Amino acid sequence: MRPRADPVTGPVWVLGAGSIGCFVGGCLQAAGAEVRFIGRPRVLSGLAADGLRVSDLDGRDDTVPPSALRLHESPPSSHTPSLVLLCVKSPATAEAAASLQVPPGTPVVSLQNGVGNPAVAAAAAPSLRVIPGMVPFNVAQLGPGHFHRGTEGRIAVQADPSLDPWRPVFERAGLPLDVFDDLAPVQWGKLLLNLNNPVNALSGLPLQAQLLDRGHRRTLAALMAEALQLLGRAGIEPATLSPLPWRWMPAFLRLPTPVFRVLAARMLRMDAKARSSMADDVAQGRRTEVDALCGEFVRLAARLGTTAPRNAEMVRRIEELTAGRV
Ligand SMILES: NC(=O)c1ccc[n+]([C@@H]2O[C@H](COP(=O)([O-])OP(=O)(O)OC[C@H]3O[C@@H](n4cnc5c(N)ncnc54)[C@H](OP(=O)(O)O)[C@@H]3O)[C@@H](O)[C@H]2O)c1
The missing domain is CATH 1.10.1040.10 (N-(1-d-carboxylethyl)-l-norvaline Dehydrogenase; domain 2)
Structure with a gap:
């Protein structure tokens, strides 16, 4: 399916195109969303050569061809996201958040482990709207550009009105969001x-x-x-x-x-x-x-x-x- 900005929700940026970022971003793009992947050359080169393949233990197997991928080594100043998925490991959170020159209030969902990353990101980039998230499943890179979900579970996010229009988009991508008033527990x-x-x-x-x-x-x-x-x-x-x-x-x-x-x-x-x-x-x-x-x-x-x-x-x-x- 040709990627396009969803008429309601707009483009998604994956900041930290690794296991979680490529899997979630790949599922979203395979379902029709416009996604930009921001990551390291060692990962992006595999995507540029072979495309992005997302698979899982339930039989999903989707590939986005190289020509449809939008790949960046840093946040592109010529574009604006409607949603950012923060998918770097914890030690990289502050630097990644600070690198985002996006309109104030842009929702940034931290799909990271630990309990402190949303606060670290918000402190590094106070104009962002950082929303805690939690990914329960395991994703491994099985080869260049191939990301595989090996365990089960649904992504959880803290309730935020900015995410409401995104829920059907994630649902279509096979990643339904569980929404919690307080994600801390x-x-x-x-x-x-x-x-x-x-x-x-x-x-x-x-x-x-x-x-x-x-x-x-x-x-x-x-x-x-x-x-x-x-x-x-x-x-x-x-x-x-x-x-x-x-x-x-x-x-x-x-x-x-x-x-x-x-x-x-x-x-x-x-x-x-x-x-x-x-x-x-x-x-x-x-x-x-x-x-x-x-x-x-x-x-x-x-x-x-x-x-x-x-x-x-x-x-x-x-x-x-x-x-x-x-
Ligand atoms: N993998 C899983 O199964 C899983 C499951 C649930 C939750 N999580 C959580 O999800 C988060 C991401 O984990 P992951 O396994 O996806 O990590 P990962 O595979 O290491 O992916 C993160 C990628 O982001 C890159 N990166 C770091 N800073 C960047 C920046 N400023 N700009 C662009 N790219 C940058 C990293 O490169 P460098 O290595 O060079 O820094 C790495 O390639 C972690 O908090 C993890 O605990 C992971």
Whole structure:
């Protein structure tokens, strides 16, 4: 389908054309939206050569040909977006937001993990209308220009009138938005799940194999138990994002593997090759988001006048790994 600016909603910019940006932007463009992808040459060159392919575990397989893609290494000053999807990793948030020279009030949805990125973006670019979002599913780059959703879930966003006209656009793209008056509990819930990212990165295993290893689950359980205790002390109630209440999750993760395998069948429904993108960052020596994940609990502990030794240790191990000292 030829891309065009939606008559009601207009063009979308993906700022940070990586796994999430290319998958979400590709789904939107395949459904007819006009999308501009702003990213690094190493990603854009693959898109320019082979086009953008988006696939998922439910059988989606769409390709946008190279000739239909609008690719940029920085936000184009000659165009104006109606919506920006902020899809960079946490350490890049401030710089990316500050690079946006767009009309004041332009909605910018942070499709990032962690709980602090929307505030960081808003501080770096106060004229933007930054809206928190949460992506529950895993996306991996399977080849040049090929982005694959390997797990399930619906994107969640904080309620904002500027997003109302976009809901049918996302719906048509197969990405229906769940809208919350306050996204913070959802972000904290996702943050608890993301505590598995560094565990996965350190394991060297695909997600499914790592979750089927009791030792790795015990490490995750310890991180979660510490985090849950801090959230309780801070009076923060994380949204439940699985059928199990959070207070039972650490004990559930510690179950013997044969029992866990049966009871966690839904959680384990994923591509056998899916892995956390932190694993890729570690493999490629890039800065990771560990400070926005485990580091958030270290800071919460400090605010409460205590410590979070297990999460602090995880920050240290991942940062040492990417600094090449391990
Ligand atoms: N991947 C997943 O499965 C998944 C799932 C849920 C949520 N998330 C969250 O989604 C966010 C994005 O993750 P991701 O996995 O999509 O990351 P990613 O694959 O690393 O994509 C981000 C891309 O943006 C580029 N970038 C950084 N700053 C930029 C700038 N100023 N202008 C243009 N491009 C820039 C990065 O390049 P450099 O590497 O050179 O900086 C990278 O190519 C993260 O917060 C992540 O936690 C990811």
